[in-house]
Amino acid sequence: MTDGDRDVSVLRNKRDASRYQILVAIAARQPAVSQQEIADAVGVTAQAVSEYVRDLVDAEYVEKHGRGRYEVTKEGVDWLISRTEDLRDYTEFVTEEVIGQVESETAIADDAVRTGDRVTLSMRDGTLHAIPGGTDGALAVAITDAEEGEDVGVAEFEGLLDYRPGRVTVVVLPGVREGGSRAIDADRLAALAADHDLVAVAGTEALAAVRRAGREPDVRFGTALGVQEAAVRGLSVLLVLTARERSAHTDRLREHNVSYELVDARE
Incomplete structure (x- = not known):
């Protein structure tokens, strides 16, 4: 594992996510690369693919060898590997350490919560917090009553807890x-x-x-x-x-x- 913070920009940045998908698609199809085929696979327009490919060439992640012929460079492979490792580590971290395969977890109630209430989960100061309501992000259902500041049991997890591991x-x-x-x-x-x-x-x-x-x-x-x-x-x-x-x-x-x-x- 490389020292320093893990950068999960592929998750946080739409541009990096598209670059990642397009670079993978080029690597899978090189040297004969159809931009329309990549557009269909990634779910963007052929024009967007053309712009991203030009960006990848400028970044020296891809070499162009003529019309419709591209090859991923060593720098491009290294970038793919680093982002793939980041995604794998982040996924393992979230799956095993954050939500895991547990049936229930304990959080601090940010407001009064009653059994059966839908709550949104967040991590602050190293502690899981439950905020009543919400439809996006990491969601759960309260399995105990709690007043503001008290511990509350939560279960039936959905979604991804939006925070990064500490450095x-x-x-x-x-x-x-x-x-x-x-x-x-x-x-x-x-x-x-x-x-x-x-x-x-x-x-x-x-x-x-x-x-x-x-x-x-x-x-x-x-x-x-x-x-x-x-x-x-x-x-x-x-x-x-x-x-x-x-x-x-x-x-x-x-x-x-x-x-x-x-x-x-x-x-």
């Missing part, structure tokens, strides 16, 4: 004999902490470094699980750890399709 930024410290917390730029670490929802530490050197940056960590124990679950629920996490803790945490993030970025905050 994880990892700062790796050397051990105490190699400088430990003193090897870190405290101002840089403080700026990183201010840019994330949560700060987690693993190792005593990491705790000292975060305190040196003027911050108390939000998570000190069970950080491998805690960081993964926080990111899955849409929270951004700054994870500060020692080199000996790195693999235990990054391996878990990769196993659960949580992307992360390594940042150097040393002096």
